Amino acid sequence: MLTQNHRVNDGSSAFSRPLAIYLLLLLVAIGWLGATMLAPYLVHSKQLSAATFIYRAFSLICHQLSERSLFLFGYPLSVCSRCAGIYAGFLAGLIVYPFIRSLDCASMPHRRYLLLALLPISIDFAGGLLGVFENTTLSRAVTGLLLGATSSFYLLPGLLYAAMEKLAGSPIYIRRNK
Amino acid sequence: MKPDKTKPALVGGLILGVLSIIPIVQFGNCFCCLWVLLGSAIAAKMLIDRSPDMPVTIGDGAVVGAMAGSVGALIYLVIGVPLGLLLQSIVPTKEIILSFYEKIITDPVMMEQIRRQIEMAQPSAGAAFAQAIIYGFIFAVIMVVFATLGGIIGVALFEKRKGTQLPPPQPGYGQPPYGGV
Numbered sequence: 001m002l003t004q005n006h007r008v009n010d011g012s013s014a015f016s017r018p019l020a021i022y023l024l025l026l027l028v029a030i031g032w033l034g035a036t037m038l039a040p041y042l043v044h045s046k047q048l049s050a051a052t053f054i055y056r057a058f059s060l061i062c063h064q065l066s067e068r069s070l071f072l073f074g075y076p077l078s079v080c081s082r083c084a085g086i087y088a089g090f091l092a093g094l095i096v097y098p099f100i101r102s103l104d105c106a107s108m109p110h111r112r113y114l115l116l117a118l119l120p121i122s123i124d125f126a127g128g129l130l131g132v133f134e135n136t137t138l139s140r141a142v143t144g145l146l147l148g149a150t151s152s153f154y155l156l157p158g159l160l161y162a163a164m165e166k167l168a169g170s171p172i173y174i175r176r177n178k
Numbered sequence: 179m180k181p182d183k184t185k186p187a188l189v190g191g192l193i194l195g196v197l198s199i200i201p202i203v204q205f206g207n208c209f210c211c212l213w214v215l216l217g218s219a220i221a222a223k224m225l226i227d228r229s230p231d232m233p234v235t236i237g238d239g240a241v242v243g244a245m246a247g248s249v250g251a252l253i254y255l256v257i258g259v260p261l262g263l264l265l266q267s268i269v270p271t272k273e274i275i276l277s278f279y280e281k282i283i284t285d286p287v288m289m290e291q292i293r294r295q296i297e298m299a300q301p302s303a304g305a306a307f308a309q310a311i312i313y314g315f316i317f318a319v320i321m322v323v324f325a326t327l328g329g330i331i332g333v334a335l336f337e338k339r340k341g342t343q344l345p346p347p348q349p350g351y352g353q354p355p356y357g358g359v
Binding site for chain 1: 205207208209210211235236237239240241275278281282283291292295296313316317320324327330331333334335
């Protein structure tokens with residue numbers, strides 16, 4: 001049985017498994033955010049087939065309203081400003097993660113921080129929906145950025161330890177930090 | 179003993195799958211895969227409720243989320259894609275793409291070029307079917323990935339027990355087999 005004190009990196013290899021998983025996730029996050037920015041570039045360079053493919057693929061998970069989007073090369077990103085903020089924040093969180101916490105550390109922040117990060121985006125969304133106030137592109141992007149950055153501190157250890165648990169073949173119990 | 183993940187995965191998958199195929203309701207997924215995250219978080223919550231002895235691990239959350247996502251993806255591919263094709267015969271894809279570009283392009287000359295290009299590239303019925311299948315599979319993969327993340331978030335939010343609260347070992351645990359050497 002592995003416990004929260006179990007270090008998933010046994011130090012036998014310079015290129016540890018947590019590092020490999022981290023780098024893979026980092027590449028996926030860069031590719032994902034890059035794809036949202038590639039679509040406007042493709043329209044700008046008149047490669048419409050490729051642009052349409054990306055815009056349609058992202059239309060499955062975002063409303064893509066241009067009045068609620070950030071623009072690049074004069075055209076909207078393939079996701080709205082809130083989604084772009086979440087993805088950019090997630091990537092930023094991943095980049096700073098190793099400077100704040102060790103990849104070997106089997107702990108997760110307390111859930112209160114995740115709930116706290118959900119609060120601004122919920123207020124911004126609900127306020128706009130109920131007509132209490134008019135949210136802006138900036139407010140949507142910033143609140144999304146906050147949630148994305150915070151969620152990386154849950155999803156990265158989550159994915160790391162889910163993968164390591166499967167590789168180890170026994171449960172790893174994670175104690176949340178206060 | 180670890181609880182069975184099948185029922186939570188089926189319930190979560192059914193919720194996220196059905197909500198993702200109902201016309202209009204499916205637009206909930208336009209808010210960062212809302213239905214997918216919701217369905218997988220419900221699956222994680224159900225798994226936690228069905229595990230009174232042992233805390234549910236992050237790995238369990240990821241697995242039950244991925245299972246729920248797979249169930250939802252199957253529902254989407256079997257029911258959602260044919261339904262989408264049926265609706266496409268009412269509102270052609272060309273019109274949807276044109277209306278999208280009309281919103282983002284203000285230059286009339288460029289818009290005319292785009293209109294001509296899209297009309298030239300108008301796919302046949304077979305190609306439209308193939309496109310629907312390709313986008314269906316893309317969304318199915320996205321569903322599984324986001325549901326896995328939803329399962330992890332579900333455990334982070336709903337599992338309140340500490341990892342040290344483990345059940346006592348079974349009688350005879352730790353003794354060598356056959357009465358020792």
